[in-house]
Structures are given as structure tokens and as C-alpha cells.
Amino acid sequence: MVSVQSEQVREDLSVPSxxxxxxxxGFGVGKTTMVGAVSEITPLRTEELLTEAGEEIDDLAGVEGKNTTTVALDFGRITISSELVLYLFGTPGQDRFWFMWDELAVGSIGAVVLVDTRRLEAGFGAIDFFERRRIPFIVAVNCFEGSHSYTAQEMRVALDVSDNVPLVLCDARDRESCxxxxxxxxxxxxxxxxxMA
Structure with missing residues (x-):
């Protein structure tokens, strides 16, 4: 028989959900940067150097200074409150790694589709992925110096995102914004x- 005191200790040591x-x-939109900016732990990164072998595959238009790419996932964690901890899984962006997305999405409550105004077309595949699987997602437009400035409504129209999908402007480098x-x-x-309830 468990004592009342033992049950109280168990409640006091409750583990956050x-x-x-x-x-x-898409490739080069800032996913690794976002996970790193907001994670309270040193993020796990699976980045590799871009090589000449990928020159014909990886489109660097708009991100010419990029010299690494995620080849599996980025992982981070942030504690929201004493009751809630978020585990963040950043996907690789190139089409050839999309086979991993289904595994990374299993068990998720939702997703962020991060887009870059310099390369909007890179966001369409991710939007389609979550729409088809009926996983709740929001679109976050990565705004930073040198990027084109558009209103949220202009971005919604350009990405053909319905009004029931939240669209927010952010800076993937800034912890508070993330x-x-x-x-x-x-x-x-x-x-x-x-x-749905």
C-alpha cells in the first residue's frame, strides 16, 4: 500500500509534458539558424560542407555565402514553462533528403514552414507536405537586413496560403522572435x- 506522503512526493516531482x-x-531558408537561436541546449546539428559535387543540385541563388547544409536533422529543446518542454526537429531542405521528413514529422503537434523572401518557391514543397498530411502548421517569413520587405497579406497571396493558416514575420536569428x-x-x-473535438 502506497502512503499518502509517497503520492504527494510523486506529484511534486511531476515531469513536464x-x-x-x-x-x-526549403534549402537555405534559416531552419538551422532558428533551432540554434531558440534552443536552450547546444543544438545537435548534422551539417556538412557544400562541395563541388552538389553544385548542379544545390541552388545557391540568394544564399551565395552558404557553405554548409543539413543532411539529416537539427535538434533543439526549449522549456516554455514548468509544465511544457518543446523538442524541435529541423528538417534538411534539399529535395533529395525529403524522404526523412515523414519520420521527423511522426508524433509532432505542429510545424513551422520557414520561408525566405529571396527564394519563396522553396516554401511550396513544405507547405504541400503538411497540408497533405493534415499536420497543423504556420508559415514564418524570415525577415532580415537585405531581404525584400512585404506585408503578411502580400506573402499569404504569393504563397497561396489560406486564411486559416497563421502567417507571421520573424527573424530566425533572434531568440525572442523565434x-x-x-x-x-x-x-x-x-x-x-x-x-476537431
Whole structure:
């Protein structure tokens, strides 16, 4: 028989709930940067140097200074509150690594589709991926110096994203900006659950 005191100790040592969020998007849009900016632990990165072998495959238009690429995933963690911890899984962006996306998405409550205004077309595949699988997602437009400036509505039209999908502007290098993106994903996923209930 378990004593009342033992049960109280168990309640006091409650473990926070954890949820999984996927950070997806095309090649070079800032997924690794976002995971690194917001993670409270040193993120796990699977980056490799870009080589001459990939010159014909990896389109560097708009990201000419990029010299590494994610080949499996990025992983980070952030504690939102004493009750909630987020595990972040960043996807590789190139088409040839998309076979991993299904595995990375398993068990996720939602996703961030990160897009770059210099290369909007790189976001279409990720948007389609989550729409087809009916996984709640938001679109986060990575805004930074030198990027084209558009309104959220202009971005929504350009990406052909419906009004029921949140679209936010962010800076993938800024921790506070990334936190707001993650809160938007959680809120969107919870709203979707409420609608389905």
C-alpha cells in the first residue's frame, strides 16, 4: 500500500509534458539558424560542407555565402514553462533528403514552414507536405537586413496560403522572435484540436 506522503512526493516531482515541433522549409531558408537561436541546449546539428559535387543540385541563388547544409536533422529543446518542454526537429531542405521528413514529422503537434523572401518557391514543397498530411502548421517569413520587405497579406497571396493558416514575420536569428513563432504553432495546434473535438 502506497502512503499518502509517497503520492504527494510523486506529484511534486511531476515531469513536464513534452511536445515535438518540426521546423521545415526549403534549402537555405534559416531552419538551422532558428533551432540554434531558440534552443536552450547546444543544438545537435548534422551539417556538412557544400562541395563541388552538389553544385548542379544545390541552388545557391540568394544564399551565395552558404557553405554548409543539413543532411539529416537539427535538434533543439526549449522549456516554455514548468509544465511544457518543446523538442524541435529541423528538417534538411534539399529535395533529395525529403524522404526523412515523414519520420521527423511522426508524433509532432505542429510545424513551422520557414520561408525566405529571396527564394519563396522553396516554401511550396513544405507547405504541400503538411497540408497533405493534415499536420497543423504556420508559415514564418524570415525577415532580415537585405531581404525584400512585404506585408503578411502580400506573402499569404504569393504563397497561396489560406486564411486559416497563421502567417507571421520573424527573424530566425533572434531568440525572442523565434519564441513567438513557437507560441503561434502551439496556439494553432490547440485551436485545431478544439475544432476537431
Amino acid at each position: 513534452s511536445v515535438k515541433i518540426v521546423i521545415a522549409g 519564441k513567438k513563432v513557437l507560441v503561434s504553432v502551439i496556439e494553432h495546434a490547440m485551436n485545431r484540436l478544439d475544432v
